[in-house]
Amino acid sequence: MRSHVTCTINGDEVEFLVDDRQTLLDALRDELQLTGTKEGCATGDCGACSVLIDGRLNCSCLVFAREVEGADVLTVEGLADADHLHPIQHAFLEGAALQCGICTPGLLVAAKALLDRNLKPTEEEVRYAIAGNLCRCTGYDKVVRSILDAAAEMRDSAVVS
Amino acid sequence: MTADVTPYKWVGTRSIRPDGLEKVTGRARFGADYHLPGMLVGVVLRSPHAHATIRSIDTSAALEVPGVKAVITRDDFPEITSEEAMSGESVVDYRDLSRNIMARDKVLYIGHPVAAIAATTRRAAEEGARAIAVDYEVHPHVLTVDEAMAPDAPILHHDLITNDPEAETRGPSNVGKRHFFDRGNVRAAFDESDVVIEREFKIRPVHQGYIEPHAVVADTDEDGRSVVWCSSQGHFLVRTLTATVLKWEPSRLKVVPAEIGGGFGGKTTIYLEPLAIILSARAGRPVKLVMSRQEVFQASGPNPGARVRVTIGANSDGTIIGAEAWMAFEAGAFPGSAVGAACQTVFAPYDIPNVGIEGLDVVLNTPKAAAYRAPGAPIAAFAVETVLDEVAEALSLDPIELRYRNAAEEGVASTYGPTFKRIGFKETLEAIRSHAHHAAPLKANQGRGVASGFWFNAGLDSTATVNIHEDGTASLLIGSPDIGGSRASMALMAAEELGIDQERIRPSIVDTDSVGFNDVTGGSRTTFATGMAVVEACRDVVATARQRAATLWAVDVEEVEWQGGRAQHLSGSKPPLTLTEIARSAAKTGGPIAATAALTARGVGVAFSTQICDVEVDPETGHVKILRYTIAQDAGRAIHPSYVEGQMQGGVAQGIGWALNEEYVYDETGRMENSSFLDYRMPVASDLPMIDTVIVEVPNPGHPYGVRGVGEVGIVPTTAAIANAIYDATGIRMRELPMSAVRVHSAIERRSDDGTRTPVG
Numbered sequence: 046m047r048s049h050v051t052c053t054i055n056g057d058e059v060e061f062l063v064d065d066r067q068t069l070l071d072a073l074r075d076e077l078q079l080t081g082t083k084e085g086c087a088t089g090d091c092g093a094c095s096v097l098i099d100g101r102l103n104c105s106c107l108v109f110a111r112e113v114e115g116a117d118v119l120t121v122e123g124l125a126d127a128d129h130l131h132p133i134q135h136a137f138l139e140g141a142a143l144q145c146g147i148c149t150p151g152l153l154v155a156a157k158a159l160l161d162r163n164l165k166p167t168e169e170e171v172r173y174a175i176a177g178n179l180c181r182c183t184g185y186d187k188v189v190r191s192i193l194d195a196a197a198e199m200r201d202s203a204v205v206s
Numbered sequence: 207m208t209a210d211v212t213p214y215k216w217v218g219t220r221s222i223r224p225d226g227l228e229k230v231t232g233r234a235r236f237g238a239d240y241h242l243p244g245m246l247v248g249v250v251l252r253s254p255h256a257h258a259t260i261r262s263i264d265t266s267a268a269l270e271v272p273g274v275k276a277v278i279t280r281d282d283f284p285e286i287t288s289e290e291a292m293s294g295e296s297v298v299d300y301r302d303l304s305r306n307i308m309a310r311d312k313v314l315y316i317g318h319p320v321a322a323i324a325a326t327t328r329r330a331a332e333e334g335a336r337a338i339a340v341d342y343e344v345h346p347h348v349l350t351v352d353e354a355m356a357p358d359a360p361i362l363h364h365d366l367i368t369n370d371p372e373a374e375t376r377g378p379s380n381v382g383k384r385h386f387f388d389r390g391n392v393r394a395a396f397d398e399s400d401v402v403i404e405r406e407f408k409i410r411p412v413h414q415g416y417i418e419p420h421a422v423v424a425d426t427d428e429d430g431r432s433v434v435w436c437s438s439q440g441h442f443l444v445r446t447l448t449a450t451v452l453k454w455e456p457s458r459l460k461v462v463p464a465e466i467g468g469g470f471g472g473k474t475t476i477y478l479e480p481l482a483i484i485l486s487a488r489a490g491r492p493v494k495l496v497m498s499r500q501e502v503f504q505a506s507g508p509n510p511g512a513r514v515r516v517t518i519g520a521n522s523d524g525t526i527i528g529a530e531a532w533m534a535f536e537a538g539a540f541p542g543s544a545v546g547a548a549c550q551t552v553f554a555p556y557d558i559p560n561v562g563i564e565g566l567d568v569v570l571n572t573p574k575a576a577a578y579r580a581p582g583a584p585i586a587a588f589a590v591e592t593v594l595d596e597v598a599e600a601l602s603l604d605p606i607e608l609r610y611r612n613a614a615e616e617g618v619a620s621t622y623g624p625t626f627k628r629i630g631f632k633e634t635l636e637a638i639r640s641h642a643h644h645a646a647p648l649k650a651n652q653g654r655g656v657a658s659g660f661w662f663n664a665g666l667d668s669t670a671t672v673n674i675h676e677d678g679t680a681s682l683l684i685g686s687p688d689i690g691g692s693r694a695s696m697a698l699m700a701a702e703e704l705g706i707d708q709e710r711i712r713p714s715i716v717d718t719d720s721v722g723f724n725d726v727t728g729g730s731r732t733t734f735a736t737g738m739a740v741v742e743a744c745r746d747v748v749a750t751a752r753q754r755a756a757t758l759w760a761v762d763v764e765e766v767e768w769q770g771g772r773a774q775h776l777s778g779s780k781p782p783l784t785l786t787e788i789a790r791s792a793a794k795t796g797g798p799i800a801a802t803a804a805l806t807a808r809g810v811g812v813a814f815s816t817q818i819c820d821v822e823v824d825p826e827t828g829h830v831k832i833l834r835y836t837i838a839q840d841a842g843r844a845i846h847p848s849y850v851e852g853q854m855q856g857g858v859a860q861g862i863g864w865a866l867n868e869e870y871v872y873d874e875t876g877r878m879e880n881s882s883f884l885d886y887r888m889p890v891a892s893d894l895p896m897i898d899t900v901i902v903e904v905p906n907p908g909h910p911y912g913v914r915g916v917g918e919v920g921i922v923p924t925t926a927a928i929a930n931a932i933y934d935a936t937g938i939r940m941r942e943l944p945m946s947a948v949r950v951h952s953a954i955e956r957r958s959d960d961g962t963r964t965p966v967g
């Protein structure tokens with residue numbers, strides 16, 4: 046069976062046809078060519094495929110594509126605003142929070158999910174917020190620091206504006 | 207320690223990496239991110255048996271499945287004769303490689319490929335795979351070194367004869383190679399020693415755990431040429447290996463490097479590339495193959511498991527006078543584990559007069575082992591560095607002091623042969639001894655451990671091209687995959703040489719047709735060796751730029767010097783010319799400005815690391831929590847300190863996973879029981895503390911900027927540092943990896959049963 050799906054992805058309304066058993070991850074990557082979202086396991090254990098669905102953090106490999114009918118999906122490609130990087134993206138670059146970078150899209154999305162609801166996380170809160178995202182390269186040190194830096198940066202600009 | 211003042215403007219700064227933007231926006235293309243028009247999807251049919259002869263394969267039904275466009279088996283690959291060759295830093299036998307990629311007469315592990323199918327959809331390809339009928343004659347299998355070396359063990363390879371004198375009479379066995387090394391008289395040394403400690407260790411196989419599964423797209427044309435997009439630690443290596451197993455001229459292949467999502471040694475070989483190429487040739491369309499995570503675990507390189515015995519004898523003043531090691535490594539289905547490197551590195555940090563080392567490379571019915579970060583060394587170090595902890599305790603010496611008194615330094619003949627040049631081992635020990643961590647208080651159930659490690663750097667071959675554009679910016683064409691920020695270090699060295707801003711330099715990793723040959727990104731060599739090629743090419747460009755300025759000024763080139771990215775006339779009488787100005791007028795002064803350097807890098811240094819770790823052990827559960835971790839490592843010179851720290855932290859994190867959780871678990875049929883990230887438990891952020899780093903800089907005299915390789919040594923001491931900390935916390939010596947909660951708990955239970963503090967193992 047194939048379904049017709051209409052949803053919003055990164056702010057744009059999108060329509061596509063999917064096999065009923067096709068995951069959102071496969072639909073993003075294979076049907077919509079949004080290959081920024083990565084597959085590390087396809088079983089919900091690595092977080093490389095993290096996306097926000099209506100603001101909530103999800104492993105897109107565990108969601109059927111047809112389930113996002115009418116939803117608002119955010120992938121790594123939608124984090125930057127035109128030519129302005131999101132503060133988290135900026136902090137990752139400044140803080141050398143990526144080595145190979147395969148985990149980075151998922152970590153950025155998971156970090157956004159955290160900072161969207163808590164702009165003053167402790168180190169421990171950051172560590173638990175990204176505990177579903179495997180990174181094999183960095184040991185997480187610079188990732189955690191960069192997310193804390195991004196939070197501080199976002200707090201500062203929230204005060205200013 | 208990182209010097210605060212250096213003579214450099216760019217080297218040593220923490221600039222933004224050139225490929226960063228693509229990677230934080232999702233634009234960077236990794237192995238699985240390529241989509242070609244008309245592309246088919248492939249799957250690999252793998253053996254369900256650990257050891258069996260393939261009687262026959264019938265693919266006719268598979269070809270009838272709608273959507274299936276090609277099916278290939280052993281019949282589609284040429285027979286390759288046994289030939290050992292250097293492949294990057296490790297030895298490869300091409301016949302074994304070709305048989306690992308596609309089984310011939312026998313399957314040797316669960317997951318061994320027996321056929322591959324390309325179809326219009328994944329579902330059709332999977333249905334095609336199910337329709338293939340393979341007739342197996344199943345044999346008994348062996349899963350451990352002990353089973354494989356038992357007198358009546360089933361033999362994997364009937365032509366495998368060990369390289370020792372008795373082998374001729376013994377006939378084929380599962381021991382591929384014996385490595386021997388002797389110096390002095392170790393037995394006599396033990397007789398004279400005031401303390402002799404001998405211990406045995408067991409280490410389970412672990413996986414490199416890169417997050418990106420192996421992936422490839424191949425497009426083979428009617429002329430028999432193929433373009434291959436894949437992620438690897440060396441696209442030239444992929445070309446060489448693939449061409450050899452297909453019996454093709456290498457020039458028929460163009461390998462385009464995708465971004466690589468982690469390798470750690472595991473992507474210094476090939477698995478899928480020849481299959482995709484032949485499927486594409488048969489189907490006449492591009493074919494993509496991507497491993498599932500389960501396939502990655504079951505069929506790509508684990509680090510070998512091992513059994514190890516180490517004996518160390520020392521005098522009461524702490525001088526080590528004898529050391530012996532016996533190591534048997536689980537090579538997996540084909541010979542060629544890192545046991546040779548383990549033999550070379552096992553006692554390398556120390557100056558020991560009497561040494562005896564033996565290493566066995568043992569085949570068994572598990573996937574063929576592959577390289578993993580400092581291959582072999584962490585296994586050896588786990589044993590040696592925990593025995594040293596016991597020696598220190600027996601002699602009432604501080605463990606750092608014991609190491610310091612025996613540490614190798616410049617002029618010492620290493621236990622693997624060469625005499626050390628300037629090295630920084632003692633400096634790493636001092637860095638840890640003087641670190642605040644070393645003196646910090648501990649609470650109940652907490653303990654502290656230290657350990658050290660050694661690893662080589664590889665030199666090997668590199669080529670790099672520098673092109674100066676008419677706007678005075680520079681492109682670097684590099685052939686070494688960037689796996690952890692090497693583009694950043696190349697750009698910094700080029701900026702320093704050319705005297706222009708790092709932002710004006712664009713480094714690209716280009717395909718095998720677009721730059722000269724480069725060996726693998728492995729052996730911690732890229733910033734060292736490929737960096738050297740970049741530096742040489744830049745110096746060539748500067749020489750040309752000086753010449754062009756001389757032409758413009760109508761003076762002798764000797765009167766022109768290069769400073770701060772400008773040509774200056776010695777007399778100071780002419781306004782300096784910037785690289786941009788020279789580039790803009792290049793058409794009038796002799797044409798484009800470009801240079802290529804192709805070299806075999808000499809002057810490699812070696813690398814040392816010393817680490818200190820605090821743990822807390824829960825006596826109820828055996829759970830070990832890492833409270834604090836500090837690593838000191840000699841980087842020679844940190845070109846980009848952030849990425850040097852990143853390598854150190856990443857190595858430690860992998861070592862922590864290896865120490866506490868990670869292991870291959872096989873059932874009795876030889877099937878890996880934990881082939882998912884859920885069950886193969888790698889460290890997550892909430893498992894770890896911050897990992898403090900101390901970059902020690904003892905410049906390598908063999909490199910223009912003093913670089914030593916930094917990629918690997920960080921993982922070497924970690925398991926031992928943790929084991930020593932667990933002992934400090936509990937009084938229990940753990941001699942089996944991983945030191946999982948279950949194992950630690952049962953060790954605590956055993957101790958409370960007999961009421962003693964007897965070490966267990």
Ligand code: FES
Nearest residue numbers: 087089091092106
């Ligand atoms: S790919 Fe979805 S969690 Fe790993």
Ligand code: FES
Nearest residue numbers: 144145180181182
């Ligand atoms: S940077 Fe490589 S997995 Fe995270």
